[in-house]
Amino acid sequence: MSTTAATRPTAPSARTGAVTATVRSTRAELLRLRAWPAVWITLGAWLALSLMFGYLFTYLSYTTGDPGFADEGTTREQQLAELLPTAVPDVFLQGMPMFGGALMMVLGALVAGSGYGWGTWKTVFSQGVRRGPAVVGSALALSAFVVATLLVTLAFDLGVSLVITASEGHDVVLPSTGAVVESLGVGFLVLETWALVGFALGTLARGPALSVGLGLVWALVVENLLRGVGQLLGWVEALTEVLPGTAAGSLVGALVGAGEGDGTPGVLDTVPATRAALTLVAYVVVALVLSAALVRRRDVS
Amino acid sequence: MDDMAPTVASTDNLTRVYGDRVAVDRVTMTVRRGEVYGFLGPNGAGKTTTLRMLLGLVRPTSGSAYATSPVGALIEGPGFFPYLSGRANLRTLARHRGFDDAEVERVLERVDLASRADDRFKGYSLGMKQRLGVAAALLGDPELVVLDEPTNGLDPAGMADMRALVVDLARGGQTVLLSSHLLAEVQEICDRVAIIHEGRLLHEGSVAELRGGVSLRVRAAPEDEALAVAMRLAGDDGVARTPDGALQLALRPERAPRVVRDLVAAGVDVHEVTAVERSLEDVFFEMTTHHVTSPTDPSSHHTTEEVPA
Ligand SMILES: Nc1ncnc2c1ncn2[C@@H]1O[C@H](COP(=O)(O)OP(=O)(O)O)[C@@H](O)[C@H]1O
Ligand SMILES: [Mg+2]
Numbered sequence: 172m173s174t175t176a177a178t179r180p181t182a183p184s185a186r187t188g189a190v191t192a193t194v195r196s197t198r199a200e201l202l203r204l205r206a207w208p209a210v211w212i213t214l215g216a217w218l219a220l221s222l223m224f225g226y227l228f229t230y231l232s233y234t235t236g237d238p239g240f241a242d243e244g245t246t247r248e249q250q251l252a253e254l255l256p257t258a259v260p261d262v263f264l265q266g267m268p269m270f271g272g273a274l275m276m277v278l279g280a281l282v283a284g285s286g287y288g289w290g291t292w293k294t295v296f297s298q299g300v301r302r303g304p305a306v307v308g309s310a311l312a313l314s315a316f317v318v319a320t321l322l323v324t325l326a327f328d329l330g331v332s333l334v335i336t337a338s339e340g341h342d343v344v345l346p347s348t349g350a351v352v353e354s355l356g357v358g359f360l361v362l363e364t365w366a367l368v369g370f371a372l373g374t375l376a377r378g379p380a381l382s383v384g385l386g387l388v389w390a391l392v393v394e395n396l397l398r399g400v401g402q403l404l405g406w407v408e409a410l411t412e413v414l415p416g417t418a419a420g421s422l423v424g425a426l427v428g429a430g431e432g433d434g435t436p437g438v439l440d441t442v443p444a445t446r447a448a449l450t451l452v453a454y455v456v457v458a459l460v461l462s463a464a465l466v467r468r469r470d471v472s
Numbered sequence: 473m474d475d476m477a478p479t480v481a482s483t484d485n486l487t488r489v490y491g492d493r494v495a496v497d498r499v500t501m502t503v504r505r506g507e508v509y510g511f512l513g514p515n516g517a518g519k520t521t522t523l524r525m526l527l528g529l530v531r532p533t534s535g536s537a538y539a540t541s542p543v544g545a546l547i548e549g550p551g552f553f554p555y556l557s558g559r560a561n562l563r564t565l566a567r568h569r570g571f572d573d574a575e576v577e578r579v580l581e582r583v584d585l586a587s588r589a590d591d592r593f594k595g596y597s598l599g600m601k602q603r604l605g606v607a608a609a610l611l612g613d614p615e616l617v618v619l620d621e622p623t624n625g626l627d628p629a630g631m632a633d634m635r636a637l638v639v640d641l642a643r644g645g646q647t648v649l650l651s652s653h654l655l656a657e658v659q660e661i662c663d664r665v666a667i668i669h670e671g672r673l674l675h676e677g678s679v680a681e682l683r684g685g686v687s688l689r690v691r692a693a694p695e696d697e698a699l700a701v702a703m704r705l706a707g708d709d710g711v712a713r714t715p716d717g718a719l720q721l722a723l724r725p726e727r728a729p730r731v732v733r734d735l736v737a738a739g740v741d742v743h744e745v746t747a748v749e750r751s752l753e754d755v756f757f758e759m760t761t762h763h764v765t766s767p768t769d770p771s772s773h774h775t776t777e778e779v780p781a
Contacts, residue, residue, distance in 0.1 A: 191570070199567035203553055206560060290551020294608060297527055297545040297618075300568045308568075471529035 192301050196308025197315075204282065204312050213278045214320055218327055220270050224435075225262040226331050229253050251339070256332045257346050260354035261427040263328050267358055268420040269391065269437030272365035275317065276386045279369025282313050283462065284379035296471045306463045310370055317362045321355055357426055357448075361419040364451045365390070367458035368415060374462040390416055398441070417441050418450035477504040480616045480647050481526055481543075485535035488521050495521040497671035498535065503616070503649050508642045510662030510679075511651040512756065518671040519651040520548050523620050526649075545618035550605030554594035558585055558604045561593055565608050579607040583637060599630030606637060617641065618649045623657060635661055655752040667756060674759045683750045688721040688728060689714070690735070691744040698740045705731060720748065 204210050231237070233250040252258055286292040295305055336343055372382035394416040401408035411417050420429075420439035425447070429438045442450070481503040488496040496518040503509045513519050524530035525537045527545055552561040562576040580586045583603040588596070596604065602622050609617050619638070623631040639661050641648055652658050658665055659679055666676040675682060692698035695717065702711045702719050710722035721731065725747035735742050 195570050196568050199564045202560070202567055203556060203564045206556055207553075208555060289553060290549065291553055292551075293529070293547060294551040294605075295565065295568055296529055297547050298565060298569060298608065298611065299527075299542055299544075305568065470524070470531060472524070 189301075189304055192304035193308050193311070196300065196305045197311045198308075200282075200309045200312035201315060204316060209281055210278065210316060213274050213281075214316075214323070217271055217274045217320065218324060220274075221263075221266045221324055222327065222331065224266055224270075225328060226254065226335070230335060251341075254332060254335045254339075255341065255344065256329060256336060257344050259325070259328045259332050260346050260350040262332075263325055263354055264358055264361075264423045264427055265435040265438060267361045268416065268423050268439075269435075271358075271362055272416070272419055272437075273387055273390050275320075275362045275366040276369035276372070276390060277383050278316070279313055279366040279371075280373035280376075280382040280386060281369075281379045282309060282373065283370040284373030284376060284382055287377040288379075292466075293471055302467045303463050306374075306466045307459065310367060310459055310462065313366055313370060314363060317359065317366050320362065321358050324358075325351070325355065353426065357422055360448060360451045360455075361423060364415055364419060364454045364458075367455050367462075371458040371462045374465050398439075412442050413450060415451070415454050418447040418454070422447040422451065477506050479503065479538075480505050480540040481538060481618075481649060483522065483526065483535065483537045486522060486525055486532055486537050487534045488518075488525060488530065489533045494671050496525070496532075499668065499671075499673045501666050501673060501676055503647065505615070505647050506645060507663040508638065508648045508650060508661055510658035510665035511649060511668065512653070512655060512658050512665055512752070513651075513668035514653050514760075517653075517668045519653075519668060520620055522668070523547060523618055523649070523651060527618065539618075540615045542612055542614040543616045543618060544609030544611060544614040545620070546602070546605035546609045546622055547618070547620045549624070550601045550608075552593045552601070552604060552608075555592060557590045557592055558596065558600070558607075559589040561604065562607060562611065565611055569612060571612055575611060579610045582610055583607040584633075597630075599626050599633060602626065602630070602634060603637070606634075610641075616647045616649060620651045621653065622650070623652065623654065631657070655756055659752045665752065667759060669760050675755075679752065682752060682755050686725060686747050686749045688723050688725060688731060689718050689744070689746045689748045690721060690731065690742070691718045692735055692740045692742045694740065695719075697738055698735060701734050701738050701740065702731075705734060718744070 229250050232245075233247060233254065236247070253262060286295075292305075296302060333343060369382065369386055372386050373379055376382040376385075394411070394414050397407060397411045397414065398417065401411040416437065417439060420437045421442040422444055423429075424438045424440045425444035427438060429440045479502055483499050483501050486496055486499045487494070499518070499522055501511075511519055511522070521530060522537075523545070524547060525532050526539045527543065527547070528537075528539075529547070552558075553564070556564070559576060559580065562579065563573060566573065566576050577586070580589050583606050585600060585603050585607060588600060593601065593604065602624075606617075606619065606622060609619065622638070623634045626634060635657060638648060638650060642661065650658065650662065662679060664676070664678050665682060667674045667682075690698065690702065698719060699711065699713075702721050705727070706721040706723050712720045714720055723731065728745050728747070732742055732745060
């Protein structure tokens with residue numbers, strides 16, 4: 172290996188193929204992520220939240236007959252329908268555009284950003300590990316956790332729903348495979364987008380704190396404000412349509428229904444589903460390319 | 473060391489500028505296979521920046537750097553996942569590079585960390601953290617191991633352990649590039665040294681070469697007559713007066729009897745004659761004070777003061 176002012180520094184052992192190197196780095200990142208309490212705390216928080224908002228309040232409202240727990244104006248029949256297994260594909264998605272997304276963004280920022288403070292990226296790159304494959308490997312390991320989150324959430328929701336159905340003495344009717352697969356796909360796209368946006372922010376800031384803070388304020392506050400202003404100003408509206416939160420909310424809204432005025436926060440009907448999905452794919456690609464380019468170009472210190 | 477041994481790392485007019493600060497200034501050096509190469513300089517001299525460029529972590533502003541492959545390195549302190557054990561940390565590094573877990577066990581043994589390998593990194597003492605950093609650098613038995621101030625922050629016992637480890641590596645034929653701001657340390661374990669100060673390489677050579685042999689220290693009275701005798705024997709430039717009033721003569725110790733005879737013959741009382749070996753420390757101070765002292769201000773020399781002509 173030789174580094175000069177004219178050429179980009181390349182890792183000393185740039186002999187192995189890019190695919191092999193990426194697979195190795197993915198395995199390495201999986202190993203350290205699965206032993207990281209922060210990962211499990213994030214997943215646990217998401218499960219607790221989705222259970223609370225997806226089932227607990229509806230169930231309490233249904234059993235006590237007190238409408239204070241659930242959306243106003245829903246009948247007991249509607250409440251029951253939301254608790255049954257056939258509603259799982261919808262309930263599963265509802266919290267994802269906002270709360271699930273926010274948590275995944277935190278996770279992504281932690282995965283990419285904490286290695287700078289700890290000096291672990293420096294240690295990895297000092298041993299001649301290639302930078303591009305290492306970053307992509309890290310993002311792939313993060314994506315594996317996104318998939319795991321989706322599957323665990325689905326299993327959890329189904330389990331809770333089956334228990335409620337049985338305890339209320341109703342017949343079990345499972346959702347169609349098509350509906351489940353569709354929900355999983357949409358859920359993956361939404362959570363993956365936020366996770367990789369967090370990953371890119373953590374890389375950009377070279378630390379988790381700033382990126383988590385800014386990312387959360389953006390996702391939970393700024394986007395909502397912009398959407399509010401957008402209803403008054405045309406050019407702001409055009410801008411809000413390409414925001415990740417708008418795209419995620421619209422994609423989920425297209426599946427579960429939105430706009431009746433009493434919807435879940437973050438679930439929207441602003442953009443058509445196809446455009447929303449393409450916007451999310453674009454965010455995933457841009458976030459990954461940006462992260463890899465940053466790490467490859469920058470000095471490691 | 474063997475002058476003909478193959479080069480495992482080298483730089484050619486390597487330069488790095490940060491803003492208007494030249495961190496590394498046209499450094500040219502060569503590390504050969506099988507040697508322990510000391511890279512010496514005070515804090516901020518540009519050691520870490522040079523090593524980073526050698527490893528491809530930092531881009532040079534101009535000039536070039538070459539390092540063999542594979543190379544392992546511990547740069548500016550150990551960086552590991554605090555929540556993982558030492559063993560798990562090494563396993564993630566091994567996965568990145570496609571090594572199996574047996575290799576992890578080998579390096580853990582090598583740095584004597586096997587018994588604490590399952591403790592979390594964040595509970596390690598600084599000495600253990602540094603040893604884990606060395607273990608990471610040894611993964612895959614690289615041709616060159618770069619250790620950037622591995623004794624930094626360690627207590628005397630930890631420093632001794634680390635020195636013993638480097639000596640041990642050297643005995644096994646491992647090529648080591650070791651940076652330090654502690655001259656005494658490098659002097660004991662290195663074959664060759666380079667001295668860097670304010671980004672510039674002041675010298676590169678064998679430790680013996682750098683020390684430039686030994687000199688004689690003489691305390692005698694009256695001083696003026698002793699000085700006259702000393703200058704006759706060692707030449708005008710071969711005599712220096714030390715701060716405590718002794719004379720330092722650039723003569724080999726075998727000349728001591730002659731010096732004593734001449735001093736006594738001149739009626740001078742001889743209180744002390746000792747052979748003094750110049751340490752790298754002396755050499756370093758001579759070089760750096762030369763470097764920082766303006767020609768009009770010779771009074772700020774560190775250990776020796778030149779006798780006015
Ligand atoms: N990333 C950086 N940005 C600005 N200045 C730097 C950077 N890295 C090093 N320097 C400066 O370069 C000089 C050499 O630093 P360094 O190579 O770390 O020295 P050493 O390792 O010998 O202590 C110092 O003055 C330091 O402040
Ligand atoms: Mg340093």
